[in-house]
Structures are given as structure tokens and as C-alpha cells.
Amino acid sequence: MTAQTVDTAVPAKEKARRPTAWQLLMNNKLAAAGFYVISAIVLIALLSPILPLPDPNATAPADRLKPIFSEGHLLGTDQLGRDLLARLIWGTRVSLLVGVSASLIAAFFGSLIGLVAGYAGGRSDNLIMRGIDMLMAFPYILLALAIVAALGPGLLNALYAIAIVNIPFFARNVRGITLGLSRREFVDAARLSGKSHVAIVLTEILPNVLPIIVITMSTTVGWMILETAGLSFLGLGAQPPQADLGSMLGQGRSLLFTNPMVSIIPGIMVFLIVMSINLLGDGVRDALDPRLRAGALSRPMAVTRIDRRSVPEPAKGDDDAALVVAELETSFETTRGPEPAVKGISFHVRKGECLGLIGESGSGKSVTALSLLGLVASPPGVITNGSARIEGRGVLGLSESEISSFRGGKVSYVFQDPLTTLHPLFTIGDQVAEAVRAHQPASRSDAYAKAVELLKTVRIPDPEARASAYPHELSGGQRQRVGIAMALANDPDIIIADEPTTALDVTVQAEILRLLQVLREERGLALLFITHDFGVVAEICDRVAVMRFGEIVEAGDTATVLGNPQHDYTKRLIACVPKPGQGRAFLDAVRKLPARDKGARRT
Amino acid sequence: MTADAISVTNLTKTFGGQRSLFGGRSHEVKAVKDVTLALKQGETLAIVGESGSGKSTLARMVVGLETPTSGEMQIAGKDAAVLNAEGPRAFGQMIQYVFQDPVSSLNPRKTIGSILETPLRLLKGYDRAKRKARMKELMDAVHMPADSLERYPHEFSGGQSQRIAIARALAAEPQIMVLDEPVSALDVSVQAQVLLLLEDLRKEFDLSYLFISHDLAVVESISDRVAVMFFGEVVEVGSSEQLFRSPQHEYTERLISSAPRLETGAN
Missing domain, CATH: 1.10.3720.10 (MetI-like)
Structure with a gap:
């Protein structure tokens, strides 16, 4: 996920400026x-015919076994009196x-x-x-x-x-x-x-x-x-x-x-x-x-590097919000200096509220989500400005161990593809139990019992038996339920869901959205929901923020933004979503849209 | 019947089930079961279904990338078995395929020019000058600048790559195009533009489309008729308007009601 986001954030020209294979080799x-x-x-071996060397096969019993540095024989001679230097160079040539x-x-x-x-x-x-x-x-x-x-x-x-x-x-x-x-x-x-x-x-x-x-x-x-x-x-x-x-x-x-x-x-x-x-x-x-x-071997640090120009105070009235983000700016270091992928965005999510962050690929929505707990791979990521407050506490300035206690504890993530986030060699029960034990002093068996309970919460049928199943034995929808169960393991206050239903079929997507909605109401969770799909936003979010090129261009109540969009980009995006019942009229509507400002996009 | 671009009768595809070295039979999966369908000349027939419903397997059989286990296929009135015996060229001249993931359908080590040149040389047999002219026309048809020809696939975004892939399919001058989730990997604004392009190309070159998708709203905007697949079987076929307004099969109904709608929040 991170790699993909980084890739889209880096302009095409930058790729050409990566070090060439030859430079890397010489480094x-x-x-x-x-x-x-x-x-x-190789050079010496190639030159052997023109070098002033004696015949390597000429024997001279009188000169046998001369030591090195003897006259006329720099490396001495062998038992038949042959010059060792000549034999070495000709021999190297043959061996090579x-x-x-x-x-x-x-x-x-x-x-x-x-x-x-x-x-x-x-x-x-x-x-x-x-x-x-x-x-x-x-x-x-x-x-x-x-x-x-x-x-x-x-x-x-x-x-x-x-x-x-x-x-x-x-x-x-x-x-x-x-x-x-x-x-x-x-x-x-x-x-x-x-x-x-x-x-x-x-x-x-x-x-x-x-x-x-x-x-x-x-x-x-x-x-x-x-x-x-x-x-x-x-x-x-x-x-x-x-x-x-x-x-x-x-x-x-x-x-x-x-x-x-x-x-x-x-x-x-x-x-x-x-x-x-x-x-x-x-x-x-x-x-x-x-x-x-691509630098995959340079191991990322445990927390994104933070080098903030300023730490803004939260705006008044946001004090009761579960999550307040102010002027957050996250950049990626390139050879031309830092390129911001998220450019000073501010938003808040209240308890029990669902905020949708919507945008197209490369808009910086995933980088935003990862920045909140310092999960952007660093290098090349740097948080260059802004603050993130969870229940009034600034998170970005915390030490590594303090920030880890937030991860999966008070704040947890649900990612797009559960098949890649679940470990293929452990049963789902063990993995959920591990998530529990990461933050709670529970015994192995207690944690497992809690895991089964969590699987039940996310409506996995027959949780006792399914807990011993491996990820590949579950359907995509069930795997995402396990992902949600792991996110719930430590009774979080905030769940950040990054495209949690994008990889799923529509019927399954509808079920997962329903589950998230129920959990949010039952537990008063604050939900930050990242997606590219306006239909999904309409279904689940109370408020929505539209992102483009790392900026929030428009934010407000879902009904207002979708029903009466103010920004041109939002209008355009909504017009580009085919609506059920619209039929062929959709394409006629697209034809009438003004030509896109091509210069603004990457390619 | 002769007017049909594609007609398949009782088409079945089974994966696995071969006898292994030691006599046992491997696990058998019926991906496509007894499908009978017809794509009329000049129309867009959409095949809708969720993952594992067999829609991609059906599409791959139609273009000759998979061989059916049983059943009959006719492409533009010719028996597919005969076409198959003639090799991939015979298939390629009549029917072309556009893949879901445009990035992986373009060889990363070849320029766009050499990717486009292949069908022109092998399927159409054009000489060098004619190929050059055609490549320019094709780039123009998919609204891409002519200098794209000298560039490599990684230099293009997803939407541009899909335009290039469509240009490659058009290069063979086929009568029929099979589009396997051609817009699923694209951003919404790009998706709309590619759909518009496909519709314009269909009119311009008088093509017939077999359009595979899981997105009902996309399907509704481009197709004349829709076939719904569920676990390898076609459970419902009907005109686009009628099927979306009054679905007959219980599964179709569930699909339509599951699709997220903008209106629920907006109105």
C-alpha cells in the first residue's frame, strides 16, 4: 500500500533520475x-601474446626451482625450469x-x-x-x-x-x-x-x-x-x-x-x-x-521521521473530537528535495462519527491515514508540518514506545486486502489472539477465548470452529471480517479503514459496510473511512472530505456535498459516477463535461 | 442465427479433473456450466457477475485463450473449432480482447510502437509505410499523442495504458471486441472517459462488444443487453432497461440492491 502510494506521489520525471545500474554498482x-x-x-591475460614474456613451455633443467625475484624470472621457475610468471599469465588466460x-x-x-x-x-x-x-x-x-x-x-x-x-x-x-x-x-x-x-x-x-x-x-x-x-x-x-x-x-x-x-x-x-x-x-x-x-532493503524506521516547521494548536470547538488533524503535511524525499504528498490538511472526527476521505489515486488519502500514527515508510517519508491529536493528546511528538501503544490500541487500521495483511501460516484465531496480547496482559488461552468472541462480534459463522482456519480457507469477505476483528481487539476509539471494501464483491461489500455501521453505533467508534467510491461514502459516512493532489478541496455533510457540490472537482467526480437507472444518458452527460485541465495531472 | 457475432451453445469449461500420474483424479472445478448465449451484430452484451462466477473464463474461451471442455462456439458464423485449428491468427483477425489490468497487459520492455506494430504486421500483413500510418491513426482514435509510440508502458498512467491496450485491440481491425473489466482498475473520472471512448469507437468502427463487468452502474450505461452469471451459469438475460427495472432472478435482485447508491445520502 505504502509503496504504491509513494509511487504515484513521485512525478514521472523523477524516475528517470534514479541512479543508474552502473552508478549503483560503483557505489x-x-x-x-x-x-x-x-x-x-583480464587485461593482462588478453595482452599475454604481446607482453615480453619467455615461452611458458620452454624447459630449462639447469634453472629449475629458482626462488621468486631471481634474475630473469620474477616469480621464479618450476621443477622443469619453466618461467612461472609466463605460465601464470598464460594459465590465467586459459582458465578464464x-x-x-x-x-x-x-x-x-x-x-x-x-x-x-x-x-x-x-x-x-x-x-x-x-x-x-x-x-x-x-x-x-x-x-x-x-x-x-x-x-x-x-x-x-x-x-x-x-x-x-x-x-x-x-x-x-x-x-x-x-x-x-x-x-x-x-x-x-x-x-x-x-x-x-x-x-x-x-x-x-x-x-x-x-x-x-x-x-x-x-x-x-x-x-x-x-x-x-x-x-x-x-x-x-x-x-x-x-x-x-x-x-x-x-x-x-x-x-x-x-x-x-x-x-x-x-x-x-x-x-x-x-x-x-x-x-x-x-x-x-x-x-x-x-x-x-528501489531501496526496499533500506529498512524503514519504526516511526515516520518528523521534522515539523510548526505544531499548530487545535481550533476551538474541536476539543471533544476523538481525532483532530491540523495542517498536516507529509512529504517524500526525492533527489530534488522534499515533494509534499499531503499539503497542510485539517479535519476532525468526533466520537461515533464517520468521516469519509474520498479521492482518486495519488490524492494523498492513504498517506494521510498512515501519517496519523507515523506509519509512512521513512525514508523517504517525512512529516514536515502539522499535528494530529487523539483525545486532546498530540500523537506525532510522542516517543516510539508511546506511539506503538496507540497502534492497534486506541487507534486501529483496517486495510484494503486482508489476504496480504493476514499471515498465511497462522490460524485466524491465533492472529486475532496475538492482536489482543499485544496490548493486554492476557494468558494465551484467555486471549484465544477473546479472539473467538471477537470473531463472533464480526458475525463469522461458527466462530469456535472457524478460529482454527487459515486465511486461505476463508472467502474475501470473511477475511475482511477477520481484519475488522483484529482492529476491534483492544476496544479502539478510532478505526481508520483504508479502502476496506474495494477488493470485495458488491454483495459482500454491502454486508461489510452494514457490519461497520452496526459496530460504530454499538461501540461509539470514530471511523475514518478512506475510499474512492462515492456510493460507499453515501452509504456509510456522516461527513465527507474530498481530496485532490494532497489537499482537501471540499468538506461537509455527506448529503450536502453529494447533493450540492460546490467545488468544480467534486462536481466533476460526481458527474463521472454512473448512477443506477441513468442508463445511456450517463455517457451523454460525460460528453458534455468540460475538458479536464490536463496540465494539473501527472501525465 | 447467421447474423450473430458470437453464439455459444451449451458451453462448458472444467478445470482440473485430469488423471494424474498415479491414477487418481485431481479436484474438479466447473467454471462455466452449459452456457448458451448470443451476441448480435453491432450490439453490446454485458456479462455481469461476482468473482468466481466464470465470466472471465467464458470471455477467454470466446477469444481462443482457453479451449472449452464441451459445447459449440461460432464466431461471426464460423465454427470456433475450425478457427482454433487455423491458429491464433485466425481468431485475432475477427475478435480481440482488452484486459482488466492495462499495466500488466503491456510488455514493460517494449515501446508502444512495437506493441502496436505486432498485430499490424502479423494479422494484417501491412508493409512498413502502411504500418506507420495506421499506428498514427490508431493513436489518434484513442486520443493519444503520436509521440507516445516511442515511449515505454511505465511512462503512462492507468487510463492512458488502457487507451493503448484498446488501440492494440483495434489494430487487428476486428469485428468483435471482448472487454474484460476494462475500466475496473481506473479512477472514476478516467473510467468515464474510457467508457465514452469505447462507445464512440463502437459506432465509428461498427463493432460488437462483449463487455464483462462486476459494476452494474457501468454496465447499465453502456450495454444493450445484460446476462447475469452466477456460479458458472447464466441465470438471467434481458435487455438492459428491463433487467435493471424488473429483475426476474433472485440473485440479480440481490446484486442490484447491494450496489451502493449516491442518492441514499444525497436526497
């Missing part, structure tokens, strides 16, 4: 270090080449399998993926050994073995993403546009999967180099005299105690390559993942 110091190290290594080609081959075939399995679905998916599972059932190095054993030793065969062993990683990753994408509506739309299945996979799905393939490649290429070295170490990869890092390690093994440098030098190189590639790979993954890019 990550470890990834940048990895990038520089691997670039240097094999590792990168193996990961390209694995990525190509793995992605192909994943795309086909994910798009075809059903039985073909099952068949292909069980085949892949079989491949994964073997320890990968054993499988690689078996493949090399069948093909015979040699660098090329080691490359094939490594590639085959790594296909399942790509296949699994890509298949998961494809499965989700191929059920999306744009795929259906492409089919109706006449695209064949092959064209859909290649031109519609592949572009969306490509980032995942790149990420998987960047994180596995280090592994592949390590695995190639492993096979060469066992004598199954590069054959003498050809140098690669693994075979250098293998040949140095017998001299480990007398001349450790012969194996330590290629060992350090393997370490540097794998480490830098993995650091870079992690950086690439973080930079490309849109969720991480």
Missing part, C-alpha cells in the same frame, strides 16, 4: 574493487577462457531448457524438470568426473563437463521466472496479436528474463573457473605442457613442502579471480534487482 565499494581487480587480470565459455554454454542451454519448460508448463515442464533434477541429484564434481571419464581427459572435454554440470542452475532459475511471466496478460495479448509460441518466448519473455540470466552468470562464472581448475588439478583438464591454473597447482603439489611458491602463486591467482568475480557478481545482482534498486 558498492566491494563490487567496485572486484570490478577493478578482474578487469586488470574455459570458465567464461563454460558459463556461456551453460547459460545458453540452461536458459533454453528453462524457457521451454516454464512456457510449456504442465506435463512437458514436469518431464523436463525431473530430468534436470536427476542431473542435480549427483554431486556435481562426481558428475563432471564421470563425463570427463566418458569423453577422455582434455581441456575441451573438461569445459563440456563443467558446462553440463551447471546447466541445472540456469534451467531452474530461468524456468521459475518464465513460469510467472508466461501467465501474464501481455503474453496472452501477444498471442492475440498473432505471434507464434516461438516468437512469444524469444521477443516477449526473453527480454524480461535476460537480467536474471546475466545475474546468474555473473555469480556462477567464478565457480566454473574453480571447477575447471579442480578438474585440471586432478589431471583431467589441461594436458602437459599446456599451463592452466589448476594443472599448475596439481604439478606444484608434490613440491608443496620444499618449494611452496610453485603452488602458492597459482593458488593466489585462483583466489583473486574467484573472489573478484563473486564480489562483482553480487554487486551486479544488487544493482539489477529492481526491488533493491
Whole structure:
């Protein structure tokens, strides 16, 4: 909910100014270090033919096992008198080449399998993926050994073995993403546009999967180099005299105690390559993942940051109101400075009263509701001005623990989609009981008994038995009843309902509205009801405030505002709602409306 | 009968119920049960129902995105089974579909131009120059600026995305459009404009609409006839005026009385 609101509050131009993937990557110091190290290594390996290096395979028994920094041999020589520096650089070149080609081959075939399995679905998916599972059932190095054993030793065969062993990683990753994408509506739309299945996979799905393939490649290429070295170490990869890092390690093994440098030098190189590639790979993954890019990992604070210019006193006559909001302003920080989403609005709700806050998407109505108890995600949200008083007490200046005692206690929220606010793995009885125990010192069994009672209050049939049901076992309407039961758990004075019936069918919506109405009368609740639907407002609210672009443009008794709207925007909105019985006359009325002031809206 | 744009007879769709690997039968859901309906040439037939009533499944079968379990469908007088054998192109030239969520029906990695070009190239077989001209005309028809073609879907609001999706459907020059909750995801003021656009386009291009919605007031403002679906069955069909004034079925009555009304508070 918050993310969505933030999104609509941020102007379109702002999105283009988000840091690019490259900037993000370079901001990550470890990834940048990895990038520089691997670039240097790749550069040297590429330049090896033109570097003034001695022949890496030329043996010179007279010069065998020279120490490092000896003349003419910067890193010394091995047991056959070959220059270690030359062998290291040529060996790195071979290892990199094999590792990168193996990961390209694995990525190509793995992605192909994943795309086909994910798009075809059903039985073909099952068949292909069980085949892949079989491949994964073997320890990968054993499988690689078996493949090399069948093909015979040699660098090329080691490359094939490594590639085959790594296909399942790509296949699994890509298949998961494809499965989700191929059920999306744009795929259906492409089919109706006449695209064949092959064209859909290649031109519609592949572009969306490509980032995942790149990420998987960047994180596995280090592994592949390590695995190639492993096979060469066992004598199954590069054959003498050809140098690669693994075979250098293998040949140095017998001299480990007398001349450790012969194996330590290629060992350090393997370490540097794998480490830098993995650091870079992690950086690439973080930079490309849109969720991480949007800052989802920066954990929001427990209470919205408050940086108020002023704390206005409540107006006279509002003293008896349950909730008084004065000049509230909530902004979102952007690269251009704070953008206000709610611009200095004031309203009050009395005990037993229902105030409707109505507006279209992006009008700031949800941000208003969340601001009251400091629930706007921060960063980027900041409350920049105004006050909210609950029974005469200013809430926004309170400490974190004091504000938490209000949340779900005196003030509780009911959200739009109960399926996302209820935890899928706990029974509804446990969840309502938890809401009770959050504010009351009740034993587990007492809380559960209270939970069952609450479920009865919200008219859930057979509450004793239903309390042990999981959220997915309930219908949408019943889930929303559970949401309301949780809101009632601590006898609140104020309920803030944010589009509580929008996700429901009309017949169910009517029942939920009736329930809220009854509860309000029985308990004298103050209800702040946020909606986009004038019909719902007419049904339940005593007063209504119309919001647009973060401002209240008109407020008053529901009957007055709906029957005789004063502001042009309210008039327009009401004219845009088709009324039952109006029939085709509605469209003629819409045609006569003056053209909307386009500049005022976002797009 | 031949004048009907769509006619379906005893159409049934069952999900699940296949024999699994070890012989047991999986849970079976009858989404659409024995539906017989006809959409006349040039009219707007609305299908109304709540979630799970099978209205979207019915719509998806009509455009060939789902295969019916049993029953017959005729699209513009041609047997749907024959059309199906010819592939999605045969379907797409006659009937197009507009999805509920405009944002997810546009591929985020393609420009509007390349999204619109696909049906023009594959379904109509136009050459490059003709495609360019048509794309401009289409943008004009849905009241969008021509420079939208070079932009990506995320640059547009919900209402604009839905206009683009409608333009894509129109690109195939179909005779029939299936609109699956085309305005449910939109703000009221945008919703009114899109409804008006749809009505104007229907007159201009002589289209027939199958209009799926859960919103009775919206349905009343645009449809000639209404079919009410309840748990996979059509419980009532009638002209828009007659059905809303004197509903025959008990469920239709309940639907109409549940719809929130502006007047209760205002008058």
C-alpha cells in the first residue's frame, strides 16, 4: 500500500533520475574493487601474446626451482625450469577462457531448457524438470568426473563437463521466472496479436528474463573457473605442457613442502579471480534487482521521521473530537528535495462519527491515514508540518514506545486486502489472539477465548470452529471480517479503514459496510473511512472530505456535498459516477463535461 | 442465427479433473456450466457477475485463450473449432480482447510502437509505410499523442495504458471486441472517459462488444443487453432497461440492491 502510494506521489520525471545500474554498482565499494581487480587480470591475460614474456613451455633443467625475484624470472621457475610468471599469465588466460565459455554454454542451454519448460508448463515442464533434477541429484564434481571419464581427459572435454554440470542452475532459475511471466496478460495479448509460441518466448519473455540470466552468470562464472581448475588439478583438464591454473597447482603439489611458491602463486591467482568475480557478481545482482534498486532493503524506521516547521494548536470547538488533524503535511524525499504528498490538511472526527476521505489515486488519502500514527515508510517519508491529536493528546511528538501503544490500541487500521495483511501460516484465531496480547496482559488461552468472541462480534459463522482456519480457507469477505476483528481487539476509539471494501464483491461489500455501521453505533467508534467510491461514502459516512493532489478541496455533510457540490472537482467526480437507472444518458452527460485541465495531472 | 457475432451453445469449461500420474483424479472445478448465449451484430452484451462466477473464463474461451471442455462456439458464423485449428491468427483477425489490468497487459520492455506494430504486421500483413500510418491513426482514435509510440508502458498512467491496450485491440481491425473489466482498475473520472471512448469507437468502427463487468452502474450505461452469471451459469438475460427495472432472478435482485447508491445520502 505504502509503496504504491509513494509511487504515484513521485512525478514521472523523477524516475528517470534514479541512479543508474552502473552508478549503483560503483557505489558498492566491494563490487567496485572486484570490478577493478578482474578487469586488470583480464587485461593482462588478453595482452599475454604481446607482453615480453619467455615461452611458458620452454624447459630449462639447469634453472629449475629458482626462488621468486631471481634474475630473469620474477616469480621464479618450476621443477622443469619453466618461467612461472609466463605460465601464470598464460594459465590465467586459459582458465578464464574455459570458465567464461563454460558459463556461456551453460547459460545458453540452461536458459533454453528453462524457457521451454516454464512456457510449456504442465506435463512437458514436469518431464523436463525431473530430468534436470536427476542431473542435480549427483554431486556435481562426481558428475563432471564421470563425463570427463566418458569423453577422455582434455581441456575441451573438461569445459563440456563443467558446462553440463551447471546447466541445472540456469534451467531452474530461468524456468521459475518464465513460469510467472508466461501467465501474464501481455503474453496472452501477444498471442492475440498473432505471434507464434516461438516468437512469444524469444521477443516477449526473453527480454524480461535476460537480467536474471546475466545475474546468474555473473555469480556462477567464478565457480566454473574453480571447477575447471579442480578438474585440471586432478589431471583431467589441461594436458602437459599446456599451463592452466589448476594443472599448475596439481604439478606444484608434490613440491608443496620444499618449494611452496610453485603452488602458492597459482593458488593466489585462483583466489583473486574467484573472489573478484563473486564480489562483482553480487554487486551486479544488487544493482539489477529492481526491488533493491528501489531501496526496499533500506529498512524503514519504526516511526515516520518528523521534522515539523510548526505544531499548530487545535481550533476551538474541536476539543471533544476523538481525532483532530491540523495542517498536516507529509512529504517524500526525492533527489530534488522534499515533494509534499499531503499539503497542510485539517479535519476532525468526533466520537461515533464517520468521516469519509474520498479521492482518486495519488490524492494523498492513504498517506494521510498512515501519517496519523507515523506509519509512512521513512525514508523517504517525512512529516514536515502539522499535528494530529487523539483525545486532546498530540500523537506525532510522542516517543516510539508511546506511539506503538496507540497502534492497534486506541487507534486501529483496517486495510484494503486482508489476504496480504493476514499471515498465511497462522490460524485466524491465533492472529486475532496475538492482536489482543499485544496490548493486554492476557494468558494465551484467555486471549484465544477473546479472539473467538471477537470473531463472533464480526458475525463469522461458527466462530469456535472457524478460529482454527487459515486465511486461505476463508472467502474475501470473511477475511475482511477477520481484519475488522483484529482492529476491534483492544476496544479502539478510532478505526481508520483504508479502502476496506474495494477488493470485495458488491454483495459482500454491502454486508461489510452494514457490519461497520452496526459496530460504530454499538461501540461509539470514530471511523475514518478512506475510499474512492462515492456510493460507499453515501452509504456509510456522516461527513465527507474530498481530496485532490494532497489537499482537501471540499468538506461537509455527506448529503450536502453529494447533493450540492460546490467545488468544480467534486462536481466533476460526481458527474463521472454512473448512477443506477441513468442508463445511456450517463455517457451523454460525460460528453458534455468540460475538458479536464490536463496540465494539473501527472501525465 | 447467421447474423450473430458470437453464439455459444451449451458451453462448458472444467478445470482440473485430469488423471494424474498415479491414477487418481485431481479436484474438479466447473467454471462455466452449459452456457448458451448470443451476441448480435453491432450490439453490446454485458456479462455481469461476482468473482468466481466464470465470466472471465467464458470471455477467454470466446477469444481462443482457453479451449472449452464441451459445447459449440461460432464466431461471426464460423465454427470456433475450425478457427482454433487455423491458429491464433485466425481468431485475432475477427475478435480481440482488452484486459482488466492495462499495466500488466503491456510488455514493460517494449515501446508502444512495437506493441502496436505486432498485430499490424502479423494479422494484417501491412508493409512498413502502411504500418506507420495506421499506428498514427490508431493513436489518434484513442486520443493519444503520436509521440507516445516511442515511449515505454511505465511512462503512462492507468487510463492512458488502457487507451493503448484498446488501440492494440483495434489494430487487428476486428469485428468483435471482448472487454474484460476494462475500466475496473481506473479512477472514476478516467473510467468515464474510457467508457465514452469505447462507445464512440463502437459506432465509428461498427463493432460488437462483449463487455464483462462486476459494476452494474457501468454496465447499465453502456450495454444493450445484460446476462447475469452466477456460479458458472447464466441465470438471467434481458435487455438492459428491463433487467435493471424488473429483475426476474433472485440473485440479480440481490446484486442490484447491494450496489451502493449516491442518492441514499444525497436526497
